Amino acid sequence: MAIIETKDLTKIYKLGRNKEVVGLNKVNLNIEEGEIFGILGPNGSGKTTCLKLLLGILFPTSGEVKIMGKDQFDVGMKMNIGFLPENPYYYDYLTGPELLKFYGKLFSLSPSTIRKRTEELLELVKLSDAKRLTLKHYSKGMLERIGLAASLINDPKILILDEPTTGLDPIGCKETRDLLLELKKQGKTILLSSHFLSEVERICDRIAIFHRGNLLTVGNLEGLLAKYNTETLEELFVKAIEEFDSKNVKGDTNEKSLGNST
Numbered sequence: 001m002a003i004i005e006t007k008d009l010t011k012i013y014k015l016g017r018n019k020e021v022v023g024l025n026k027v028n029l030n031i032e033e034g035e036i037f038g039i040l041g042p043n044g045s046g047k048t049t050c051l052k053l054l055l056g057i058l059f060p061t062s063g064e065v066k067i068m069g070k071d072q073f074d075v076g077m078k079m080n081i082g083f084l085p086e087n088p089y090y091y092d093y094l095t096g097p098e099l100l101k102f103y104g105k106l107f108s109l110s111p112s113t114i115r116k117r118t119e120e121l122l123e124l125v126k127l128s129d130a131k132r133l134t135l136k137h138y139s140k141g142m143l144e145r146i147g148l149a150a151s152l153i154n155d156p157k158i159l160i161l162d163e164p165t166t167g168l169d170p171i172g173c174k175e176t177r178d179l180l181l182e183l184k185k186q187g188k189t190i191l192l193s194s195h196f197l198s199e200v201e202r203i204c205d206r207i208a209i210f211h212r213g214n215l216l217t218v219g220n221l222e223g224l225l226a227k228y229n230t231e232t233l234e235e236l237f238v239k240a241i242e243e244f245d246s247k248n249v250k251g252d253t254n255e256k257s258l259g260n261s262t
């Protein structure tokens with residue numbers, strides 16, 4: 001059964017009176033329980049828009065979202081989701097355990113649950129030795145890992161990660177990858193967005209390619225390579241985008257002028 005489902009999910013951003021930007025255009029997704037699902041796409045293709053619509057941070061212009069059978073504004077359902085935003089901002093002067101406590105309180109967890117989860121999560125993200133260090137002194141990799149730990153504080157069934165490996169060195173990327181595979185083993189469903197084809201290729205069970213707010217194609221790597229008659233994900237990515245652009249209006253952005261310029 002699909003744990004996340006969208007039906008013709010659409011977001012049009014209004015820019016002033018006469019301009020619109022297509023953030024997401026009639027996207028139909030079905031994400032199965034227990035899979036790692038990767039959303040790939042160039043800058044501005046709608047990845048973050050899609051994730052924010054699923055989380056209920058953005059309101060759709062039209063279409064539907066169902067998560068575990070509930071719509072995205074169901075507060076109870078939110079307890080089952082962990083989210084790591086694209087550019088998280090954390091208070092510099094908190095330590096890792098203090099940050100996790102802050103997030104634990106947001107989920108109204110009891111102090112003893114917070115203490116227990118903090119120990120487990122710091123162990124999981126390999127930050128147990130840095131308990132007294134403030135985030136100000138964390139490396140990018142450490143910040144990414146504490147962010148992941150924070151998104152897991154409520155032991156969510158679904159983890160939504162917006163570009164979890166951006167800015168990380170190869171070791172940091174591998175650590176994140178291993179961590180995500182471990183979380184999958186624990187039964188979590190993981191939805192992530194990325195620019196990094198090789199990352200996605202290595203860990204995702206299925207891949208969706210977005211471009212200009214459109215879902216171009218979705219499937220497992222083998223199936224997609226066969227469908228596009230290509231040998232690598234990179235070739236397939238470029239081919240899918242070129243095919244779409246050749247059939248659609250060209251231009252650098254998703255902006256549409258609504259004609260009437262008064």
Ligand SMILES: Nc1ncnc2c1ncn2[C@@H]1O[C@H](COP(=O)(O)OP(=O)(O)OP(=O)(O)O)[C@@H](O)[C@H]1O
Pocket residue numbers: 013014015021022023041042043044045046047048049050086253254255
């Ligand atoms: N708040 C907003 N107001 C107006 N337009 C927006 C807004 N947020 C996003 N957009 C536009 O919607 C489109 C999709 O943006 P989105 O941020 O979802 O893309 P993305 O795939 O996450 O890009 P990136 O890889 O750069 O993170 C882009 O054209 C973007 O300019």
Ligand SMILES: [Mg+2]
Pocket residue numbers: 047048049086162
């Ligand atoms: Mg984005």
